[in-house]
Amino acid sequence: MRDKQLDAGDLDMRVLRELTALRSFAPSRGFPDRVMARIRLPQPAAVVLFRRAGAWVMQPRRAVALATAYAASVVIAVRLAVPWLEAHAGALKLGVAWIGTQLSGWFDTVAMGAADWVVRSGAAEAVRAAASSGVVLPALAALTIGYAVGGYGFYALLRTPGRNDALARS
Amino acid sequence: MATAKDLRTLGDREVVALAKAGKEAAYRELLSRYERPVFSLIYRMVRDRALAEDLAQETFIKVLNALDTYRPEFKFSSWIFKIANNAAIDQLRKREVSTLSLDGAPGARTAEEVEATALQATDRGESPLAELEARELGSEIEQAIGKLRPEYRTAILLRHVEGRAYEEIAEVMDLPLGTVKTYIHRARLELREYLAHLRT
Numbered sequence: 201m202r203d204k205q206l207d208a209g210d211l212d213m214r215v216l217r218e219l220t221a222l223r224s225f226a227p228s229r230g231f232p233d234r235v236m237a238r239i240r241l242p243q244p245a246a247v248v249l250f251r252r253a254g255a256w257v258m259q260p261r262r263a264v265a266l267a268t269a270y271a272a273s274v275v276i277a278v279r280l281a282v283p284w285l286e287a288h289a290g291a292l293k294l295g296v297a298w299i300g301t302q303l304s305g306w307f308d309t310v311a312m313g314a315a316d317w318v319v320r321s322g323a324a325e326a327v328r329a330a331a332s333s334g335v336v337l338p339a340l341a342a343l344t345i346g347y348a349v350g351g352y353g354f355y356a357l358l359r360t361p362g363r364n365d366a367l368a369r370s
Numbered sequence: 371m372a373t374a375k376d377l378r379t380l381g382d383r384e385v386v387a388l389a390k391a392g393k394e395a396a397y398r399e400l401l402s403r404y405e406r407p408v409f410s411l412i413y414r415m416v417r418d419r420a421l422a423e424d425l426a427q428e429t430f431i432k433v434l435n436a437l438d439t440y441r442p443e444f445k446f447s448s449w450i451f452k453i454a455n456n457a458a459i460d461q462l463r464k465r466e467v468s469t470l471s472l473d474g475a476p477g478a479r480t481a482e483e484v485e486a487t488a489l490q491a492t493d494r495g496e497s498p499l500a501e502l503e504a505r506e507l508g509s510e511i512e513q514a515i516g517k518l519r520p521e522y523r524t525a526i527l528l529r530h531v532e533g534r535a536y537e538e539i540a541e542v543m544d545l546p547l548g549t550v551k552t553y554i555h556r557a558r559l560e561l562r563e564y565l566a567h568l569r570t
Contacts, residue, residue: 219530
């Protein structure tokens with residue numbers, strides 16, 4: 201063998217050269233995906249806080265304590281509120297009636313303004329003319345179909361991928 | 371937003387910062403940078419492909435899930451090699467997988483296992499004779515590396531195969547610089563002894 205005739209100096213040099221030239225090995229295919237599947241990507245602070253709060257609350261003892269405190273606060277509030285409401289029933293009725301009158305007045309004003317605009321602007325005439333020409337029904341039908349198709353498109357785009365999707369891709 | 375191409379131009383520290391901000395592409399970039407060096411180091415330490423792959427996977431999971439604890443004053447490569455080396459050393463202590471076999475891992479029983487775990491010799495496009503020599507010498511070197519003590523093996527692999535600086539190897543191995551130099555010197559001497567039969 202020629203290698204066996206190498207002198208010591210040549211061998212030392214060659215050993216070092218071969219060491220630096222040793223090939224690098226690669227793990228099997230899909231290694232990065234297998235690693236990534238077990239990595240917890242950092243979440244936004246708000247999400248982390250919400251999850252921590254949720255986890256804290258969901259511990260059995262704390263959940264029972266919080267539910268008890270909530271029930272107690274409701275009982276106390278009702279116990280205080282009911283007598284107060286009974287004592288001020290007259291004044292409350294008057295207040296509610298006044299608010300109702302005001303709201304009704306505002307609604308009437310807005311409705312009358314809108315009706316006046318429809319008549320004056322000629323929009324009513326335009327709708328009546330369109331209805332008599334037979335354009336409205338096909339337009340409404342096209343609008344409905346377009347809406348349904350658009351809605352399904354959004355659903356298909358935004359839905360969470362399921363197991364079958366993953367299998368189909370692989 | 372940095373693309374995969376942009377990420378390749380960034381240093382480790384910048385990529386780690388992007389990963390800490392939750393960019394998945396940055397995690398994948400770190401994986402692609404270090405999967406071969408880390409796997410090669412562990413593979414040459416434990417001499418078993420399946421085991422090396424498990425250890426490399428655990429190394430990356432440990433490192434990438436603990437990026438928040440990474441201190442930028444240290445090199446990222448030192449950190450990941452340190453964890454990889456510790457994983458390999460722990461495994462060697464547990465299982466004593468310390469002998470190199472070009473004919474496969476010590477635990478390989480079937481022909482398929484032997485083939486799957488055997489180390490392959492180099493191929494760098496030399497002339498047939500030179501390639502034959504290189505392959506034989508390469509094989510001898512792989513065998514000789516396998517006979518070294520684990521600490522010597524880590525040091526020599528990081529220095530001469532991965533091309534790391536002495537200071538970085540000291541960081542990886544948690545040893546004083548002088549000790550690392552001694553280890554590498556002794557490893558070279560041992561390699562020469564193991565390969566002495568190649569002399570006339």
